[in-house]
Amino acid sequence: MTMDAARLSRAYAALGALTPMTGDCGALCGAACCRPDEDGQGGVHLFPGERALLEDRDWCRVLPSAFAPVMLCDGACERDRRPLGCRIFPLTPVRGRDGRWTVRMDARARAMCPLVRSGVKGLDPAFVRAVRDALRIVAEDPEGDAFLDAWAALEAEYRKPLW
């Protein structure tokens, strides 16, 4: 079983064309989050069900990883096919005290994203709401909910001091 395409479509639709800022934030940083690493690597973990949506695309490849399949691209994509991990960046899911999913800045964005400095409050509020809604749609599925727990645990590793 994997999360069905209809649920992913609903999550994508919740986000629509919203981006972190009302303008093109890529102009601030040269689209840093879409640039491959120096070694041509760097990728985005795929949510359950997304692998099948990307298998036949010529602008990306999908590799296995211990956590979840990873998509690697060369910095250009069909926007309506980009994975959820790209759509929600620089936010990441975190479970609130009430058990519901909400968002915070992704620790992995610190290295590249100028929006981190102003925090969640500096982003377009409509985008923040939409990311929260999209994550809650994913979480309606038990597999999606478990995946968000695993995603949040992985992201939390990047918050730990190195020594």
Ligand code: SF4
């Ligand atoms: S790194 Fe941050 S500011 Fe730059 S394109 Fe990505 S989300 Fe926007």
Ligand code: SF4
């Ligand atoms: S799939 Fe698109 S949005 Fe995601 S990193 Fe690649 S170019 Fe950027």
